[in-house]
Amino acid sequence: MKAFAQLFLSLDETNKTNEKVRILKDYFNAVPDTDKMNMLALFTGRKPKRQINSTLVRTWAIEASNIPAWLFEESYHVVGDLAETMALLMPETANSSNKTLTEWIAEINALADKTEAEKKLWLMESWAMLDSQERFVFNKLLTGSFRVGVSQNLVIKALADVTGLEATVLTHRVMGSWMPETYTYSQLVEEQDADLNISRPYPFFLAYPIQETSEKQKAPAEVGAALGAAADWQAEWKWDGIRAQLIKRGGEIFIWSRGEDLATEKFPELHPFLNALPDGAVIDGEILSFQNGQPMPFNVLQTRIGRKNLSKKILEESPVAVIAYDCLEYKGEDIRYKTQTERRVILEQLQAATPYSEVFRISALIKFDNWDELGSIREQSRAMIAEGIMLKRKSAAYQVGRRRGDWWKWKIDPLSVDAVMIYAQKGHGRRADLYTDYTFAVWDGDKLVPFAKAYSGLTDAEINKVDYFIKRNTIEKFGPVRTVKPELVFEIGFEGINKSSRHKSGIALRFPRILRWRHDKPKEEADTLESLKALLGE
C-alpha cells in the first residue's frame, strides 16, 4: 500500500506527461505482479465493490476524528472530497503497515460476509495503522470513489514500455470484463494473445471535434481547407444515443457501452437480431429509442438507463434499435485494418441479410459533392434529431481511442439563452471551497424560475469573481446551497430541450453549460420561460 500511496502522490505532483509515464514505469518495475494487476484494474475504472455503505464509514470516521458531526460536514464542504476529509481529520498515527495493495483489496472484498461490528473493528484498526497519505488512498478504495488524474493511454504507454508490447494490443487486452483475481499479469503480457475471453470488446475509435470549442464555429470553407477533397470523405449523421459495441461470438451475445459497461441485459429488443448474426461478428453503432421508425430525443432513452428492471411499460414507451456505424470483426476475423469503404461494404451485407431490419438499422450515408453543400445539410441536424455530422476518411482503418486525422465530428451550434444565477453550491475536487455549481433561472412573469444547473464554462479568474460575489450577496443558506441575490446574467448553451414533468420549469436541457458571463446585461433583460418553451418546437 505504501508504494501505491506514493504512486498516487507522485502522479499528483506533476503535470508533465513524460514524468507521469516515468513514475508509472517505476511502479510497474517495483511491485509484485498481483499488485500490477490490481493497480491496472483501479486505473482502468475497475473498482472493488463497496462493502461498507458511506453513511457507516462517515459515522465511524466522525468517531475516530473526535469532532461534532456538523463540523465534519462543514469540513467536507471545504475539502470537497469525503476520503480526503476523513484522512485529514483523523489524528496522526505512529503505527505503520506493510500490507500490499493486493492484500488490502482482498481484505476489502472479504468484508462481504462480515457483520457490522466486525466491519467497524476492521476499519478502526486499519485507519490506525495507515499514515495520512495511505489513509486517503485507502478511503478512496473503500468508498468506491477511486479516480486518478491519469488517462488510460498513459498507463498503457508505460506498460508498453515495460513489456515491449504494442500499445494498441495492450489497450485491447485490458478491455472488457476481467478481475485482477482471475486475470494474471503473465496472461496480459504473453506474446500471443490466448484470447480466451469471447466477450472482450475492441477499443472504440472516437472522433475529434472540428471546432476547438462548441462556441467557435468553423465555416464549410475552413473545414474543406483542413480536410481536402470532399470525395475522400464519408459523411453520416451524428446520432445522440448510447455508443455501443455489439458482439456475437461462440453462439453468445454481448452488448458493451462506451464506458465499458456490459449492458447486454438492458436491451432485450436487440437480442433477436444479434442471435441471428453469423458467428464472429462485432458491430459498432448507436443505440437509440425509436418510435414509428423515427429516432426519439435522448431523454426518452434516458428514462430506461439505470433502471434495474425493465417494465413492460418502459419497453413499450421507449423501444430501442441500433443504428450501425461500422463492422470490426467478420467471420471471426479482426477487420479493423481494412479501409472505411471496405468495412462499410461488409456492414451493408450483414444488414441486408438481417430479418430484423427495424432493429438493426444502418447509418445512412449523406450524399454531398462539396463542403458548402454539406454545410447546409448540417443545418438540418436538429430536425433529424441528430447532433451534427460525422466525417470519416474513406481510406482509413478503424483506430484506437480519440485521435486527430481520420474521424471528425462537426457538431451544430448550441442553443442558448440568457439566464440569471439564483443558487450556488461549492464544487468538488480542484474546485473545492469555491462556489462553482450554479442554478440558473429565467423570467416567468415577474418570477424567476430555475431551469438548469451548470458547472462549467467559466475561466478560473471568472470563477473567483463569481465566488467573491456569491460570498457577499448571499440571501439564505440551505445546507451547502446558497440563495444568491439575483443579479449576475450568463449565457447558457445547451444541445437540446425537452418537456419534463419532473422539473418546476416543465423543461429539461441536454448538456447545459455556461457560454459566457453577460456583464453587459442587467437581470431584467434575461430571457423568459416562454421563449425557452418556444424552442420545444411543438
Place this chain on the structure above:
Amino acid sequence: MQMIRKAEDKKSAHLKFAHLRIFLFPLQGVRGQTNSLSVGYVNIMAKKPLLEFTDRGIYCARGKFYIDPWKPVTDAVITHAHADHAYPGHRHYLAHHLSKEVLLYRLGEIQLQTVEYGETVLKNGVSISLYPAGHVIGSAQVRVEYQGEVWVVSGDYKVEDDGISTPFEPVRCHHFISECTFGMPVYTWKPQMQIFDDINNWWRDNLHNNRATVLVGYSLGKAQRILQNLDLFNGKVYTHGVIENTNEALRRNGVLLNPTERITPDSVKEDVRKGIILAPPSSVGTPWMRRFQPYSFGYCSGWMAIRGAKRRRAADRGFVLSDHADWNGLISAIDATGCESVYLTHGYTATFARYLNEIGFDAHEVHTLYGVDEEEASPQPSPGEGEQENTGNGNDKNESKVLSSDSYRNGEDPMAIGLDEAGGSVS
C-alpha cells in the same frame, strides 16, 4: 458557576497546543464571571463598546482612531504591512518599527509614527500598545485600554516561532478580535522544520535532474521565512523583483537576511537555474517564470493542505507552510487571552464561531474586508490581481485591485459590516 467550569474543561480537552507562553500582563478577574458582557461591567455596558466595527474599519470612538481601516481616515493604527491591512490614503499611521521601511516602500510618502513592542501611546486618554503577532516581520497585535477595559486586535497571527518574526505573545484582554483564516479542523500544520526539510530535499532532487527550482510564496513574510531556512549549500537564492524590493526594505530596517540576488534581464539563465528562484504568486505561469523551463514549481501556502486547492494552482509541489495559525493554534491563542468575548473578522468565521460557542466561548462573527486581497486569505489570486513587478515609486497599487474593482459596487453595499450573532448571519 458549574456550567462555566464545565465549559472550561471542555476547552482544555480540545487544546492540543501544549506549550503556551506565560501571559505578559495577567489581569485580575478577566476570565468571565459569566459568558456575557453583563456582571461586573454594568458601568461599561451603559456606554458604547471601546471598539466598534464600522464601514471604515475597527474604530475607537473614545480615542478617535481606527485599526487597519480600509477607507481613508485621519488616524490609523496598522497591525502589519500586508495590503488588506495597510491601505493607502490615511492622514496618520502608527505601526511597529520593523514595519517602517516596508510601509514606506508600499505606500509611498506617508506620515508614520513607529513604536517598539510594549511601548504605550496615548490617544485622547486611550492607551495603545503593540504586541508581537508572529505573522510576519513587524506584525503586531494592538492592545487598546481605557479605564480598565482591554481590547486586543490580533491582525493576522501564527503561534509557531518562525525564527524571523518576533514570536506571538498572548495578551490578556476582555475582548479579543481575532482572525480565523484557517479556522477549520482540516488545517493542522506540521512543525516548519519538517516542511523545510521537504523543500531542501526537493531542491536537491531538482538539481540532480537538471530542473530549475521555483518556489512561490507571498513577498512579505513567506519569502523571508523561506529564505532564512534554505540550505545554502545547495546553491544561491535568486529573487523576483517584488520580493527583492521587500527584502531591501527590510534590510534598510536593519533586518539581517541571507544573501539574495535579484533576477534582472541580464541574469545568466543557466546560473539562475542552478540556484533556487523565489517568486510571488502573480508570477505563476507568466513568461517571466516560463523562461526558466524546465523547472519544478513549488507553492508555499496553508491552502496546500487541501488537494483541490493545490490542483487548482497546478503546482508541482505544494508545501503546507502558513503564516496564519492553524485550527489548534487559533483555539489555544484565543483561550490564552482569557477573553470573555471573541470577535472573528475573517476566514471561516461562521463555522469557527459556532464551534467556539459550543466549547464555551462567547464568539461572534463580524464582517470586515480583511483577507480579501492577501495571498494567504484567498484560495486563488487571479493573475494580475496579485503582485506584479514593481514600477518604481514604491506603490504596489495593483495589490488592492480586487477591492477597487467596480463589479461589486452595484447593488447591496458589500462594505457593510455588522456585528452579528455567531452563526446567525451569512458570511
